[in-house]
Amino acid sequence: MTVPKTATLTRMVLPTHECPFGTRAKAMLEDAGYQIDERILSSREEVEAFKEERGLTTTPLVEIGGKEIGGSAELKQYLVEHGALAN
Secondary structure: OOOOOEEEEEEEEEOOEEOHHHHHHHHHHHHOOOEEEEEEEOOHHHHHHHHHHHOOOOOOEEEEOOEEEEOHHHHHHHHHHOOOOOO
């Protein structure tokens, strides 16, 4: 039996704006066959508190295997390096 690939994706979805980088990261994870624990930041206050708590300047944040991968650009690099996404 294969252990499912899982990832945590924390991304911003505000009432008037959905972060395109978070949307891209979610699509890449889905395309690579990951089960996603999606954590939605739904207010500007939640976004700012999350960034401050984690020492980030932007969202989204992807974590795989307990390791911070980064945002969508870092995720793409990670997936290419691990053979889960074509370059």
